[in-house]
Amino acid sequence: MNRRGVTYDTGMVFYGRGGKGIPTRPKLDLAIAQRELQIARDDLHCNAVRLIGRDVDRLMHVAERALALGLEVWLSPALWGRSPDETLRYDVSAAERAERLRQQHPDRFVLVLGSELTLMMQGIVPGRDFAERTREAFTQVKAGDHGASDRLNDFLSRASTAVRGAYHGPLTYASLIWEDVDWDRFDLIGVDHYRDARIKDRYAEMLQPLLALGKPVVNTEFGMRTYRGAESDGTLGFGVADQVRVGLHHLLPFVGSFVRERLNGDYLRDEAMQARELTDTLRALDAAGVDGAFVHEFVTAAGTFSEKPRYDLDMNAFALVKTYRHGSGTTYADMNWEPKQSFQAIADYYADQEQPSRH
Numbered sequence: 001m002n003r004r005g006v007t008y009d010t011g012m013v014f015y016g017r018g019g020k021g022i023p024t025r026p027k028l029d030l031a032i033a034q035r036e037l038q039i040a041r042d043d044l045h046c047n048a049v050r051l052i053g054r055d056v057d058r059l060m061h062v063a064e065r066a067l068a069l070g071l072e073v074w075l076s077p078a079l080w081g082r083s084p085d086e087t088l089r090y091d092v093s094a095a096e097r098a099e100r101l102r103q104q105h106p107d108r109f110v111l112v113l114g115s116e117l118t119l120m121m122q123g124i125v126p127g128r129d130f131a132e133r134t135r136e137a138f139t140q141v142k143a144g145d146h147g148a149s150d151r152l153n154d155f156l157s158r159a160s161t162a163v164r165g166a167y168h169g170p171l172t173y174a175s176l177i178w179e180d181v182d183w184d185r186f187d188l189i190g191v192d193h194y195r196d197a198r199i200k201d202r203y204a205e206m207l208q209p210l211l212a213l214g215k216p217v218v219n220t221e222f223g224m225r226t227y228r229g230a231e232s233d234g235t236l237g238f239g240v241a242d243q244v245r246v247g248l249h250h251l252l253p254f255v256g257s258f259v260r261e262r263l264n265g266d267y268l269r270d271e272a273m274q275a276r277e278l279t280d281t282l283r284a285l286d287a288a289g290v291d292g293a294f295v296h297e298f299v300t301a302a303g304t305f306s307e308k309p310r311y312d313l314d315m316n317a318f319a320l321v322k323t324y325r326h327g328s329g330t331t332y333a334d335m336n337w338e339p340k341q342s343f344q345a346i347a348d349y350y351a352d353q354e355q356p357s358r359h
Helices: 030-042 056-068 084-104 130-143 147-164 197-202 205-211 243-251 271-288 341-353
Strands: 003-011 013-015 021-023 048-053 072-077 109-115 171-176 189-192 217-222 292-295 321-323 337-339
Touching: 003 030, 003 056, 003 072, 003 341, 030 056, 048 056, 048 292, 056 072, 056 084, 072 084, 084 109, 084 147, 109 147, 109 189, 109 217, 130 147, 147 171, 171 217, 189 205, 197 205, 205 217, 205 271, 217 271, 271 292, 271 341
Parallel strands: 003 048, 003 292, 048 072, 072 109, 109 171, 171 189, 189 217, 217 292
Antiparallel strands: 013 021, 321 337
């Protein structure tokens, strides 16, 4: 693969009922972000990073540091849970900022025009939040209703035209594998394609229609959680966090101070499974002929590790490192996390593929 990547969260906001948002990374120290990206380059052997976040200022600051490190940046501004018109205005504003960076690094910059918008944006399918839109989307897919694809492509047509008025570099969209996207308007094909238990037997085969289009195909996001059974229980997308407690903790500060986030049941930590599943997925993608892949994700700041299994939020995380609530790691004494087995597995896989830079 040409692009050996990892996703890096600069701070996203998930919206639930009532319109209140849950931030994934309320604060971000830019010095720490730069150090983590340096580790991704030097020790994880990445040559590309997909930066995801809502705050465009923060995204730009992190992108500047990633580019200075020599990484290819896939900039992914993410305004989730909003209307198409509001999302379009946000995308154009972000594109104007992105163009200034692209001009400085024209060979190492890709703009991602949204991700999984059928679920992440209002207006493609009915639903007040991600969960409701997901249920409605699958109901429509099973019924053979193509209206959602028509509405998605209408938005992407308007958005790509508007964005290209401000941004003049490579453009893509991070699609769901079942979204029927008109790829003629994009330079690269992006797909968030997880190797979920329900599609494992046809995972690579599902990419063939995209590969047949003749444009570079990149898996813009895939990952595996860190509890035993995550690879086979079919709940990879929603995870095993106690969502009621997560909501109380973030949305009602007073109540949240007395409610500790936890998992929704009893699970066993299984780092070896996560490592194995990720490398198996990379082998499948390699064999299929994709141009690159972004493992999700480097660090999950809110998914902290605990010795008590019920409170070990890292089991629910896709992260390649486990984050400590207090203190620091031993491998990197200046970081508040420790690499998991998956970190070393990805590092070894990418190192084997390392070749002179395409640039």
